[in-house]
Amino acid sequence: MHNFLESTTICGLRNLSDPAGHTHVLSLIDPEWTEPTEFATWQADRWRLLRFHDDIEQRDQRVSPTREHVAEILAFGKQASEDPASRLFIHCLSGKSRSTAAAVLIWSQAFPQHDEQYIMGHLLRVRPQAWPNLLMIQYGDELLGRDGKLVSAAHELYKQGLIADPDWARTLERLGRTAEIIR
Structure with missing residues (x-):
């Protein structure tokens, strides 16, 4: 399982990389x-498709x-992490929020000996543009x-991210994600 942390790939649907060589795929997309179609031939127990929006607050008729959802992500992650040859592939629309939150939660479950700062630091090394969905992180934390x-740890990541890109706060406000604006 030691290789599981290093062998996870995170990307967006718009720039979907080739899942060849991966054993498990987690797809998190809008309803x-x-x-x-890239995963249509995958075995059902090795591909999980979950449909919900990248929201952190209920908005209109959207599916938050x-x-x-998070329990299902964790169950799939547990199954994947127990396979010694596992190579996990996680994607959402942009590879920035839902997929990175899922990776943090799956890694936190698989490696309880690693503290939260280590997990978030690894996430930023793997996916520097990461902005994990706060609602998913809250459910997973519980x-x-x-x-x-x-x-x-997510709030610290947000704080550092806003220092690096202060204009991102306007986008978060527009998306109804003000709880992620940490200064």
């Missing part, structure tokens, strides 16, 4: 998007991530019994 530490 209205068509099913990615739920505790059940389900994993991390006592708010994953949420705190």
